[in-house]
Amino acid sequence: MKLSILGCYSATPRIIAHTTSQVLETRGHVFLIDCGEGTQIELRKHKIKFNQIKHIFISHLHGDHYFGLIGLISTFNLLNRDTNLHIYGPKGLKEIITLQIKLANSWTNYKLIFHELHSSSSDLIFEDEKISVHTIPLDHRIYTNGFIFKEKPFNRKLDINKVEDLNIDKAYYRKLKQGEDVINEKGEIIRNELVTLLGRSTKSYAFCSDTAYCESIIPIIFGVDVLYHESTFLEEHANLCFKTKHSTAKQAATIALKANAKQLILGHYSTRYGSLNGFKSEASIIFKDVLLSDDGKVFDF
């Protein structure tokens, strides 16, 4: 999985602090997660091809998470896109986008498919043979979801010497990679484990922004490889979390610890802080493997 942070600051976009948007590349998919104002410019900076984005996930309808969406949809159209675009986001998003398209009399040449979310439980919202995406219901001022992306098992690898020794026809190689037993040229059943090795290990990524401290997400994200969890505030402003329904770095780390996550990436920082060091140091007291997101940063895992 490759995660590109296009923006990871809260509230208002500034010259050097972009609002939330990130791209997750995995198994041939290019998933766009949230889409703050100016996201299309950041996509260009990262040289991410617009046509490869087929699924956009919007966590909630606060502007710093979606004001760039209508611009991106329009740009796709101006660039003559013909690939379908799936948009997953809260109920109401379709109405906003459709109204703007209608008033501009600029209907898209490609198909826009909205998957409006309103459930308060974790739902499977996308699935193919390589990946699944579930919502993570969060606790924010308005209806908000995080998203967890889980790779499905990779094919097993052939132990090529053994396969040749046992005279297995090449026509069966695909079945073997898929974990099935096969028959060799002598008619003998060959058990899969004898001639194949475990494929690449699968990864999972959970995106949680914005939310108050919310233990109900723990079973949904349990054991996740990489958890992005918002940390709008440092401890000195912990009192603001209650009213704004945001989290501190320490709270994000507590969730990571209790959910047995392997790594924690912090983000959605309030722009009141001069440096990001405090976020890492406060979270690191609770959880050992803490990374800081920042605009333009890329994580490979």
Add this chain to the structure above:
Amino acid sequence: MKLSILGCYSATPRIIAHTTSQVLETRGHVFLIDCGEGTQIELRKHKIKFNQIKHIFISHLHGDHYFGLIGLISTFNLLNRDTNLHIYGPKGLKEIITLQIKLANSWTNYKLIFHELHSSSSDLIFEDEKISVHTIPLDHRIYTNGFIFKEKPFNRKLDINKVEDLNIDKAYYRKLKQGEDVINEKGEIIRNELVTLLGRSTKSYAFCSDTAYCESIIPIIFGVDVLYHESTFLEEHANLCFKTKHSTAKQAATIALKANAKQLILGHYSTRYGSLNGFKSEASIIFKDVLLSDDGKVFDF
């Protein structure tokens, strides 16, 4: 008048080509004209104080002219603005903005006052003692207006020696500056022209974007000091003007000539051209005083 170009390219925002937005500063007003995506970032770059913007004029509901508006409105709110904000734009704009505010449950603490436009004639939409603003109905694919900003006469200047020679009480100085006749200490009527000089000359600025070649605007803008007129295409693509309802540089210059404008500023360039030189050279064949707008450029007149 001081005109700051925040963005002057058509269609899609790019890393070094922003969509339409400009700021006109005149007589204590800071007018924002159009508001493409990312305008709030460009305002910050130009160090224009958000609170001074009290009037925003939106020409039409194509995204490259207004997608930055909702973000700006939200940012004003997050920065605790309490000054009223007047927005002049096509019918439908209020519905778009209100829907987004409602779904975010983020009603502004300041007052948003929409002035929705739907007339096909040139109307006075703003006026105070220093300036007037009229719409300029344009010919585009959807309902579109330009705007003409006209300064009202400046006060006359006192010819201080004459005023003192004629024993005029200081209490009358204000009346004199406003052009009125007064009575001196001996009870004699003093004609204004005898003791005052002409005040600063007034200026006018017309913003015309986007439009096909449209001679009906000539009487509305006749004699304007500075005309900003869109020039999306060069002559080699003049055939595209018909379908897209845009203008060439040559057509913009023809309007400037026929309207007896003093200066022409070109803009709204298609991003297909590597350089802006062609726009100036093609327009200059028709009209003598042609300037090129560009992102970040400031014109004083």
